[in-house]
Amino acid sequence: MKCERIEELLSPYLEDELDPEERRAVESHLRTCQSCAALLSFMKKTKESLASFPELELSDGLLDRLYIIPEKKRRFQINLDFLLQPALQPILAAATILMMMISFYLFNPNRQNINNSVNRQVHLGYSKIEKLYAKAESFTDNLGAYKDNVLVSLKKINPFGENED
Amino acid sequence: MLVNAYSKRIFNMAYQFTGAYEEAEDMTQEIFMKLYNSLEKYDFGKNFSAWLLTLAKNHLIDQYRKTKWEKKSRDDFNEHYLSAEASDRPEEGAIREESKKMIWEGLRKLSSEVRMTMILRDIQGKSYQEIAEIMSLPLGTVKSRVNRGRLQLAKILKEEKEK
Numbered sequence: 649m650k651c652e653r654i655e656e657l658l659s660p661y662l663e664d665e666l667d668p669e670e671r672r673a674v675e676s677h678l679r680t681c682q683s684c685a686a687l688l689s690f691m692k693k694t695k696e697s698l699a700s701f702p703e704l705e706l707s708d709g710l711l712d713r714l715y716i717i718p719e720k721k722r723r724f725q726i727n728l729d730f731l732l733q734p735a736l737q738p739i740l741a742a743a744t745i746l747m748m749m750i751s752f753y754l755f756n757p758n759r760q761n762i763n764n765s766v767n768r769q770v771h772l773g774y775s776k777i778e779k780l781y782a783k784a785e786s787f788t789d790n791l792g793a794y795k796d797n798v799l800v801s802l803k804k805i806n807p808f809g810e811n812e813d
Numbered sequence: 814m815l816v817n818a819y820s821k822r823i824f825n826m827a828y829q830f831t832g833a834y835e836e837a838e839d840m841t842q843e844i845f846m847k848l849y850n851s852l853e854k855y856d857f858g859k860n861f862s863a864w865l866l867t868l869a870k871n872h873l874i875d876q877y878r879k880t881k882w883e884k885k886s887r888d889d890f891n892e893h894y895l896s897a898e899a900s901d902r903p904e905e906g907a908i909r910e911e912s913k914k915m916i917w918e919g920l921r922k923l924s925s926e927v928r929m930t931m932i933l934r935d936i937q938g939k940s941y942q943e944i945a946e947i948m949s950l951p952l953g954t955v956k957s958r959v960n961r962g963r964l965q966l967a968k969i970l971k972e973e974k975e976k
Binding site: 655656658659660662686687688690691693694695697698699700701702703704705706707709710711713714715717718 | 816838845959963966967
């Protein structure tokens with residue numbers, strides 16, 4: 649086997665993960681190749697050194713910073729539980745229906761037709777109101793005329809039977 | 814509490830990955846902020862520790878890609894490790910200090926993915942299966958990354974010794 653292939657097998661060799669045939673091939677190569685044997689020795693040293701890195705303790709400053717994270721989060725969290733009150737449910741349902749209607753209008757592809765029909769209905773409403781006003785005005789005029797006639801008639805009546813002359 | 818149970822593991826992972834103490838402290842804080850924001854997404858059927866380490870790994874590698882902090886040199890090995898080692902593990906004095914320094918510095922030369930795999934496997938001693946779960950990778954890819962990382966570090970050590 650070539651050194652490149654042996655190098656690939658050194659780590660599984662260290663962990664005893666090679667099949668017997670590969671293991672024999674590696675051991676036979678290591679007996680004749682000083683460079684690969686040295687590499688294996690350095691790999692062992694590397695593995696041992698890494699395993700012996702101690703665990704560091706946290707500084708008090710970092711611990712303080714970590715302990716206040718949940719409090720900070722709670723402080724800035726908006727409590728929306730009040731929205732779940734039963735009393736608010738009809739209001740929320742009405743708001744939902746309103747929103748649906750608005751979105752139906754806003755996202756409808758025939759929005760222009762809706763606008764036209766709404767305009768037509770509004771104009772019809774206006775013209776009806778105008779007619780009502782006109783009728784009300786003529787009724788007021790008639791009432792005024794009746795009032796004048798009544799007053800004139802009352803003046804003409806002589807309650808004591810005296811001559812106007 | 815989450816901080817008591819996991820902060821040491823996350824901080825050490827961040828320090829081993831970044832090699833910079835202050836950077837690792839900031840990363841730990843950011844990871845915990847992300848953790849509290851994503852707790853609702855946690856699926857209770859899954860292993861919490863693996864889920865948290867995946868979140869930490871993703872954050873560290875993403876930040877590494879954004880800031881490329883590997884361009885800065887890593888902290889001096891003795892700066893934080895020597896004091897911790899002297900008090901915690903005096904029995905390991907046989908392993909030479911110089912090699913450890915070279916390996917610590919050599920971690921900087923590994924790609925972020927290979928470095929993270931090496932940290933999980935050779936520093937934290939996780940099984941290949943656990944690493945595959947944390948890294949969301951097939952088992953074969955994890956093993957080949959570990960092989961590559963060990964070989965690169967061994968070559969760095971060999972070259973330094975032969976100088």
